[in-house]
Amino acid sequence: MISVVKQVVAGLRVLLVLTVLTGVLYPLAVWGVSRLPGLRANAEAVDTTLVAVDRPGNQWFHTRPSLATLPASGGSNKGERNADYDVVVAQRRAEVAVREGVPESAVPEDAVTASASGLDPHISLAYAELQVRRVARVNGLREDVVRQLVSDHVEGGVVGEPGVNVTALNRALEAAR
Secondary structure: OHHHHHHHHHHHHHHHHHHHHHHHHHHHHHHHHHOOOOEOOOOOEOOOOOOOOOOOOOOOOOOOOOOOOOOOOOOOOOOOOOHHHHHHHHHHHHHHHHHHOOOHHHOOHHHOOOOOOOOOOEEEHHHHHHHHHHHHHHHOOOHHHHHHHHHHOEEOOOOOOOEEEHHHHHHHHHHHO
16 A cells, blocks of 8 residues: 555656656747847748748848748648649749749749748748849849849759759848948
């Protein structure tokens, strides 16, 4: 009987310790980290280029579409065979074509399909190059200058196709302006 009581008391101690650790201390630590300097008021990550930051306006390069806004992430459970998905993709394709002044057939797939998390900062080189003319014109820069910025921010290519980090590219564009 005494060993049963000892086991119950030991179990209650473990429960109490884990409750304090996971229910109080961990949430407080996460909250404390979120208050550290390094994030702007609009939740743009200042010291990292690992997160997509889609800046509004035509003077910037645009990221892939997202169903979420920072700091949240999320996706959709709609697949390629879903009629709603087809409508959304067609609408995005038309919007990008109008914005960039190209035929819809020239719009790359990553310009109209969202990344799984919505936080991936990379776009295809084709999508970045599609945006060069608009970005140069709106910012009053020469196209060759903007093309060089794109070229300077190409990453990867060993396992998959090379991509362009839009967050880093827009920061470089801001400095070039």
